Amino acid sequence: MSEFNGFKKVLNNPFSRRSFLKLSAVAAGTTALVGCSSSLKTISENTVAADDGIKIIPTTGPNNCGGRCVIKAHVKDNVIMRISTDTETDDPRNPQIRACVRGRSYRKYFLSPDRLKYPMKRVGKRGEGKFERITWEEAVETIASEIKRIGKEYGPGSRYVNYAWGYNAQIHPMNLSKRLLALDGGYLQFYNTYSTAATSFATPYTYGTASTGNTPDDWVNSKLLILWGFNPAETIHGSQTMYRLRQAKEAGAKIIVVDPRYTDTAVGFADEWIPLLPTTDNAVMDAMAYVMITENLHDQAFLDKYCLGFDEEHMPEGIYAGNSYKSYVLGESDGVPKTPEWAEKISKVPATTIRHLAREYATNKPAALIQGWGPQRHAYGEQPVRGATVLAAMTGNVGIYGGWASGAGYAGRQRIGSIPIGENPVKAKISCFLWTDAIVRGTEMGAKDGVQGADRLPANIKLIMNTAGNTLINQHSDINKTAEILQDESLVEFIVCSDLFMSPSAKFADILLPGNSFFERNNIGTPWGYGDYVMYANKVIDNLYESRSEYDWLVEVADKLGFKDKFTMGNETEEDWCRYVVAKTQENHPEFPSYDEFKKRGVYKWFYDKPYVAFKKQIEDPENNPFPTPSGKIEIFSQRLYEMNEPKEIPAVPKYISSWEGPEDPLTEKYPLQCIGWHYKRRSHSTHDNNPWMEEAARQEMWMNPEDAKARGIKTGDKAKVFNDRGTTIIPVLVTSRIMPGVVAIPQGGWYQPNEKGEDIRGSINVLTSLRPTPLAKGNPQHTNLVEVIKQ
Ligand code: SF4
The missing domain is CATH 3.40.50.740 (Rossmann fold)
Known part of the structure; x- marks a missing residue:
């Protein structure tokens, strides 16, 4: 596919045609546009005196939110009168950087009389x-x-x-x-x-690095985007991410969201929503691989050329037969073929849906399976990370425009x-x-x-x-x-x-x-x-x-x-x-x-004429550009993991591991609901929890499916006690079909507030979470929790 096919796609719809014409105009007037150009973006009226002596000073929010936005403070006499954001002319290569709802309330929050005042x-x-x-x-x-x-x-x-x-x-x-x-x-x-402990740690076992993402300006080149636990509408991953998703959608990409919740991203973009039980991602992935193998949809030529450990013919020396990924998936090593029916029992995703998802991914090239960080913040969070990298390799979507190598997905050009x-x-x-x-x-x-x-x-x-x-x-x-x-x-x-x-x-x-x-x-x-x-x-x-x-x-x-x-x-x-x-x-x-120029203008942007694609060199010229792994290949089978000799919890090929406090744990007798957290649009982690405007915009509440709520006599607005052996939190409930049965979700970051009985009354999920780390990365498993819920 040509590098500019994406832009051709852009040309085919009215919104994007305007963008493209702007881009063309810029390109025509910029002879140096080979590779990269850059510019000092003026935050318009910067420090220019406006009415009544108000100065507009450019700054940016420091929340750990993933974005970094233009905040213009309108200031007079050491008082911030109001805040506005980026209103500059758009350029599709590097569009506006607009503040979200949190940024609009910075003044209310950071200048609050509740601030600590002295040591x-x-x-x-x-x-x-x-x-x-x-x-x-x-x-x-x-x-x-x-x-x-x-x-x-x-x-x-x-x-x-x-x-x-x-x-x-x-x-x-x-x-x-x-x-x-x-x-x-x-x-x-x-x-x-x-x-990101599990994904940063596990991804290099496949690719030798965690820098496995294309830049998001490449999403417009994808025919299919599978957003697996990826919810950038709330967890900001760069302030222009939603713009890039919209661009891709308008260029014709199909978007499938895989998540136990029908997230805000799904509401805005998804053609399909596939809910699955938390901790069961790998069962679905394994079954997708099963479908691809048995229907001969996988890219065998790609696997033969670039990968180690997919099948018995491509294993490292000295490893006994039966240890390849294919042998595991087909059940040759453990007698359990990883069929869609097998995965349905575990994940609650219908076998027909798994078949459909596998076929969509395998036959719509280029396609990007992009994971958020939720699936890896689980008891065995390393497995879905590596599982997704195998699917990317099986579909030949590594190192190409519109593809995505999966795993950590980091991409940075500066x-x-x-x-x-x-x-x-x-x-x-x-x-x-x-x-x-x-x-x-x-x-x-x-x-x-x-x-x-x-x-x-x-x-x-x-x-x-x-x-x-x-x-x-x-x-x-x-x-x-x-x-x-x-x-x-x-x-x-x-x-x-x-x-x-x-x-x-x-x-x-x-x-x-x-x-x-x-x-x-x-x-x-x-x-x-x-x-x-x-x-x-x-x-x-x-x-x-x-x-x-x-x-x-x-x-x-x-x-x-x-x-x-x-x-x-x-x-x-x-x-x-x-x-x-x-x-x-x-x-x-x-x-x-210069420093002074940068400070005055407030933002500096780079402009590139094409996206960055991870592993492009390795795919185009493997002889001269081996992957930075010990074998120089994409390691579906990792000898380094094999030699750790912990096959049950640290397998050499990614696989479904039945999780402690997962849906198959006998503890479900006592605590039958899986409780996950999510990053809520009203907070950045725990920042803004005490911001009254944000409470008004989106209150702290737990999502519960109508089936589970009915069984417990709970209605929307009721307060519920959520508990397990580690603690109890009390939180209002939102009864909604936007979450699948068997799962409840509490937005993470509510400030722990114990009552006289030691029960938290703010819906602080971490009274329920465990200190047991993931086996390989020693990361946190904060979305793996079994709980029971009762009406308060
Ligand atoms: S919280 Fe919102 S406004 Fe603030 S930097 Fe992040 S995305 Fe921008």
């Missing part, structure tokens, strides 16, 4: 939320002396910087804390993220600078999900627990720095157990938190500091992965109350510890670090504008 120290029991006011001097002195004391007493490996993404930008508070401790002898480092964290003298690392384990049994933890860089952890965690993050309590699993661990002051001896509000995590601080909001500091931001642009987050107003940015007080801590100059590298303010980031970006992108 405090704990006076009650840890977690009780009782504090008294102190000076900044006392706060800084205490933090510096505790860092020193604990480092001396237990070693630097006892100090931990907790996973914290409440503020997501290049000058990152969490990384600043790591930089501080690195200069003071080190800290216990983590790997993984809460969002290298934006960031602050240097510096060399950490402590080499041991844990998965970020296992920090509570590292508090309780740290020195017992070794390779089996996923410890990297050392045989065992050098110390248990004794000090935690938690800056702009709510994972200390709210976003971690099993909140009740986590709170119990943190309340025990003989375990962690010192916790410092910086936050905007008295969040559930802030309540567990020993020293609690008032952070300032993004309106009150300078920074630079990019979207998670999709989007060829970078934004300047201008400081818009002065600090409110006694709030300060983390950098501000960390410099003072560094001074007390005796290495201020090393810490700052001469950068006295965050703005100085922004200059550093721009200079580093210019090293990678010489065309990048």
